[in-house]
Amino acid sequence: MILVFLETEPDGLTETSREALTLARGLAGESGGAPVDAVLVGAPSCPADTAVEQAAAYGVRDLHHATGEAFDAYGGAVWATAVEAVCRDTGAGVVVAAGTPRGMEVLAHVAARGGVAMAANVVAAEGSGPLTVTRQVMNGAVLEDMVLDEDPAILTVAGHAVEARPAAEPGAGRLVPCRPEVPGADLVARVVSAEPPPPDLSGDLTSARVVVGGGRGVGSADGFADLLELTDLVGGALGVSRVVTGNGWRPHHEQVGQTGSRISPDLYLACGISGAIQHWAGCASARTIVAINTDPEAPMVTRAHYAVIGDLHEVVPAVIEEIRRRRDAP
Amino acid sequence: MTDVLVCIKRVADATGEVVLTEDAQAVDGRHAGFTVSAHEECAVELAVRAAHATTGTATVVTVGSDDAVDQLRAALSVGCTAATHVHADPTTYGPRDVAAELAEVVRAHTAAGRPHDLVLLGNDAADSGDFQVGIRLAHELGWPVVNGAVTVEVEDDDVVARVHASSGHETYRVPLPAVVTVLEGGVEPRYPSVPGRMRARKVEVEDRKPVTDFGGASRVRLRLPPPQPSEVQVLGDGPGAAPALVDLLEQLGVLR
Ligand SMILES: Cc1cc2nc3c(=O)[nH]c(=O)nc-3n(C[C@H](O)[C@H](O)[C@H](O)COP(=O)(O)OP(=O)(O)OC[C@H]3O[C@@H](n4cnc5c(N)ncnc54)[C@H](O)[C@@H]3O)c2cc1C
Numbered sequence: 001m002i003l004v005f006l007e008t009e010p011d012g013l014t015e016t017s018r019e020a021l022t023l024a025r026g027l028a029g030e031s032g033g034a035p036v037d038a039v040l041v042g043a044p045s046c047p048a049d050t051a052v053e054q055a056a057a058y059g060v061r062d063l064h065h066a067t068g069e070a071f072d073a074y075g076g077a078v079w080a081t082a083v084e085a086v087c088r089d090t091g092a093g094v095v096v097a098a099g100t101p102r103g104m105e106v107l108a109h110v111a112a113r114g115g116v117a118m119a120a121n122v123v124a125a126e127g128s129g130p131l132t133v134t135r136q137v138m139n140g141a142v143l144e145d146m147v148l149d150e151d152p153a154i155l156t157v158a159g160h161a162v163e164a165r166p167a168a169e170p171g172a173g174r175l176v177p178c179r180p181e182v183p184g185a186d187l188v189a190r191v192v193s194a195e196p197p198p199p200d201l202s203g204d205l206t207s208a209r210v211v212v213g214g215g216r217g218v219g220s221a222d223g224f225a226d227l228l229e230l231t232d233l234v235g236g237a238l239g240v241s242r243v244v245t246g247n248g249w250r251p252h253h254e255q256v257g258q259t260g261s262r263i264s265p266d267l268y269l270a271c272g273i274s275g276a277i278q279h280w281a282g283c284a285s286a287r288t289i290v291a292i293n294t295d296p297e298a299p300m301v302t303r304a305h306y307a308v309i310g311d312l313h314e315v316v317p318a319v320i321e322e323i324r325r326r327r328d329a330p
Numbered sequence: 331m332t333d334v335l336v337c338i339k340r341v342a343d344a345t346g347e348v349v350l351t352e353d354a355q356a357v358d359g360r361h362a363g364f365t366v367s368a369h370e371e372c373a374v375e376l377a378v379r380a381a382h383a384t385t386g387t388a389t390v391v392t393v394g395s396d397d398a399v400d401q402l403r404a405a406l407s408v409g410c411t412a413a414t415h416v417h418a419d420p421t422t423y424g425p426r427d428v429a430a431e432l433a434e435v436v437r438a439h440t441a442a443g444r445p446h447d448l449v450l451l452g453n454d455a456a457d458s459g460d461f462q463v464g465i466r467l468a469h470e471l472g473w474p475v476v477n478g479a480v481t482v483e484v485e486d487d488d489v490v491a492r493v494h495a496s497s498g499h500e501t502y503r504v505p506l507p508a509v510v511t512v513l514e515g516g517v518e519p520r521y522p523s524v525p526g527r528m529r530a531r532k533v534e535v536e537d538r539k540p541v542t543d544f545g546g547a548s549r550v551r552l553r554l555p556p557p558q559p560s561e562v563q564v565l566g567d568g569p570g571a572a573p574a575l576v577d578l579l580e581q582l583g584v585l586r
Contacts, residue, residue: 112468120460138459141554143555191502252480266583290578303562307565309566310569326576
């Protein structure tokens with residue numbers, strides 16, 4: 001049996017959780033059609049029946065929902081207790097999660113407790129006992145082939161390494177409530193307070209449909225005025241390179257990349273960004289990338305889908321003007 | 331008084347081209363040079379600040395090759411006052427091995443009358459990206475762990491750690507002793523001063539041999555992904571390309 005740890009958002013399962021389910025289903029097929037179960041911990045951000053319905057569409061048999069006061073506030077150790085309990089009760093041989101901060105943290109606790117290996121950021125997996133996995137290391141600049149021959153095999157799936165696809169045959173999708181016991185020690189490290197993100201144009205960077213990116217080419221803190229105007233016009237979020245945060249032009253929470261946010265918008269408009277591997281690690285999952293750059297040889301340009309070669313301080317105002325002109329046109 | 335242990339790893343600098351060693355077990359950093367990950371630079375900074383704020387100490391530790399002493403000296407030059415070097419060939423160990431060795435260092439220092447209240451690590455190493463050493467170390471020690479903190483402050487007998495989550499900022503308050511893994515973004519690591527560098531050279535580094543048998547990392551091989559051919563479509567040069575770009579935005583359905 002393969003168990004998938006799920007994360008939710010108000011509309012249902014996160015895209016990366018659906019990707020993890022898709023990978024799990026592929027593995028289940030390889031081991032002769034093993035069932036895929038899933039686990040949800042605490043109060044999901046969507047209604048539980050929405051989560052069950054969507055999980056069933058991705059082939060899930062039982063959705064184990066761990067509830068109880070202990071799981072209300074997030075804590076890596078306590079959430080792992082729930083995943084571990086379901087894993088034990090169901091005899092799961094493989095545990096999968098999305099390679100998000102939470103997915104990584106919860107499964108690392110499960111792996112540490114079981115004394116078994118964990119493969120983070122897997123892009124492909126095959127076989128059954130032992131599993132052979134390929135995962136991203138060095139921000140995707142290098143791939144590592146690894147054998148997972150311990151029980152359970154634990155892995156997280158790199159964002160957008162797998163395309164989320166519903167199952168040809170939906171699963172039974174039964175909601176199985178459970179209340180795992182929690183040792184007091186697991187309750188020590190839990191979120192005690194949470195504040196919403198600052199009200200600016202970067203608040204929803206990781207879930208934005210459009211991200212306008214600015215790099216060293218912007219030149220100064222003041223140089224961002226046009227990019228902010230464009231971001232607002234397209235209803236997007238602003239993302240920046242590390243040079244920009246390092247120079248203090250914009251705050252760090254806007255940084256895209258290895259040590260910033262990983263984004264997966266429909267469109268990433270990268271202005272004056274060279275596309276160094278550490279930046280690319282954060283934006284490679286964008287569906288369409290458009291680069292505006294003076295250098296036609298910059299890696300961001302050669303890897304983009306579309307490019308405009310030129311000075312962003314000339315191109316961006318022209319784009320803003322063109323959008324306004326079309327909007328105002330009768 | 332908080333005695334902090336901060337754990338760092340020597341990694342190949344991957345800002346340029348990545349070359350693998352002949353046996354495909356590691357990244358060859360001989361030409362590119364070596365560094366520590368940005369998360370660990372911030373962990374060192376937070377360790378030094380926590381130590382100063384509480385008139386405690388910050389000790390830096392690495393499990394790594396003989397050359398990793400360079401990274402230990404770099405941390406000493408920005409304010410750590412002691413260093414421990416567990417000599418080991420990084421190609422033979424995995425995250426479980428590193429966590430076990432780090433736990434041994436904590437236990438050995440405790441036995442020697444130098445216990446640590448707080449252990450800081452990077453959230454994940456820039457090379458292996460395993461995302462688990464800190465959590466495994468906490469399990470070895472039986473301590474609580476907070477992951478992905480951008481700031482860390484010691485208040486009375488607790489550590490208060492702030493984490494940037496997709497939903498905003500989350501705060502954890504955990505009693506010491508504790509483990510915290512750090513992400514870049516909350517502090518600016520300081521540069522070494524000339525006196526800092528001089529002082530770092532004089533510090534005697536504690537050398538240790540590994541005490542556990544390395545089990546390895548279940549690694550079969552490393553390989554470079556196939557190069558992606560460029561398929562870029564140039565929409566034009568300069569501001570004249572604006573209409574073509576706006577056409578594309580309309581086509582993608584991203585204009586409101
Ligand atoms: C451990 C580590 C972690 C890192 N993490 C990250 C990370 O998370 N995110 C990140 O972004 N980087 C990260 N980096 C840094 C990364 O290696 C690069 O240094 C950085 O991404 C470069 O930023 P940039 O593209 O803005 O600047 P540059 O590389 O300097 O590129 C500027 C680009 O702008 C173009 N340009 C200049 N002027 C104009 C103009 N007027 N109009 C149009 N184009 C113009 C140039 O042709 C060039 O391509 C990390 C580095 C390390 C070592």
